[in-house]
Amino acid sequence: MEKMMEQFLEQSAQAEENFYRLEEQRLQADDHRRETEHARELHMLQMLGQMFSSMSSARVAGSTAAASPTEPVAERRPSGIRYLGVNPRAFERYFTLGSHRGMDEDVFSLVKTIVPPLTSKKHKGQDGRIGIIGGCQDYTGAPYFAAISALKVGADLSHVFCTKDAATVIKSYSPELIVHPVLDSPNAVEEIEKWLPRLHAVVVGPGLGREDVLLKTAKAGGVCSRHSKARDIPVVIDADGLWLVTQQPSVIQGYQKGILTPNFMEFTRLYEALHHEPMNASDRQRSVLQLSGAMGNVTVVLKGEQDLISDGSKVYSCSVEGSGRRCGGQGDLLSGSLGVLAHWAYAASEMRARSVNPSVVAAFGACSLTRWCNSQAFQQHGRSTTTTDMIQEIGPVFRKLFES
């Protein structure tokens, strides 16, 4: 009897494994189809963009007005950043948001090209299945903010992997999230790995806490899992996930689709752990470049008055207008949005010459979005602005920044 039971269990484990293998193959085929479709649509958009741009340059050439808004754009275009033919007005609008740095406009225009078209041919899941690893007894807001932001940006499904006692709380904030109460279960890593093959990006850290056992699970089940690195999906590391990276930089060092999003304190800790010397706070651009280099060129986003983004070769700054209000949770909005944008950027970039790192494009998009949501929410709520108010702005701000 016992033997039969054993055989039965073995067979059902095998059947389950086969199911996931087939499911993964099916998802990969779907992704491939979608990427091809996306590339075709993108190609048409590029051609249209080029047609518009040549029409508008013809108008500029024919007019006597030397100060057309399209002219300085061409002059400001830096070498090494491919121009993909977008509406020149995007640059004009971007300037009104507060940036005055030549390099930024091109990265900003690239963000628009990664947004997948909405078509009736897609099925649920194709625009992104994002996983957030975080959420414990103390912190239930952070994973919620990250996961709901991913959905509001345009992901189709958002999964949260949290501890048991955080799960009911997070579920009660939103019926839209899929919540797995597994982080503190004895077989936590297997529980997470069951889902990982279906995910397009993971965000590790919001509200994770710093208990050893949770950090170990996040490491084995998220950052280092064969399903994330081997499947080559973007891994965004934020908040307490950065605590883990500070203790063990090798968990993400050299992984090209790794993106770290430290605030100033998290950045300082990580910098000092890697360089064994105090950071020079007056030269943040240099420090962010150095840290990305020391991490094997993972993308680093140092958040602050200006967000500095580097993949170790260049530093980009994002200074889209925000506000003076610094409520907790804004960083979670950023990391959740970044998970989706990173997936889109890599899906889109397969078809293109990679003149700009897709992680940088995605990071630039997420920073611009977060900052402007902050500014828009502040206009209505002033000092009482909270992250929930900012999340309500994601839809209109995204449309205005990236889809108009």
Ligand SMILES: NC(=O)C1=CN([C@@H]2O[C@H](COP(=O)(O)OP(=O)(O)OC[C@H]3O[C@@H](n4cnc5c(N)ncnc54)[C@H](O)[C@@H]3O)[C@@H](O)[C@H]2O)[C@@H](O)CC1
């Ligand atoms: N509602 C929630 O559940 C929230 C939970 N959070 C979680 O709280 C946990 C701890 O996050 P913390 O960010 O507090 O991390 P830390 O415990 O490392 O604290 C960082 C400290 O640095 C300070 N700081 C930030 N920027 C600074 C700067 N430029 N100069 C000087 N000091 C600066 C902050 O006030 C904070 O006290 C994380 O898991 C995080 O995800 C936060 O995301 C906020 C919202």
Ligand SMILES: Nc1ncnc2c1ncn2[C@@H]1O[C@H](COP(=O)(O)OP(=O)(O)OP(=O)(O)O)[C@@H](O)[C@H]1O
């Ligand atoms: N001084 C500032 N001016 C404008 N925007 C800022 C400023 N500081 C931070 N931000 C923006 O706020 C967002 C979150 O950064 P913040 O430093 O609050 O992260 P965090 O501390 O990790 O957040 P969280 O509270 O979620 O843990 C980023 O998009 C950043 O651009």
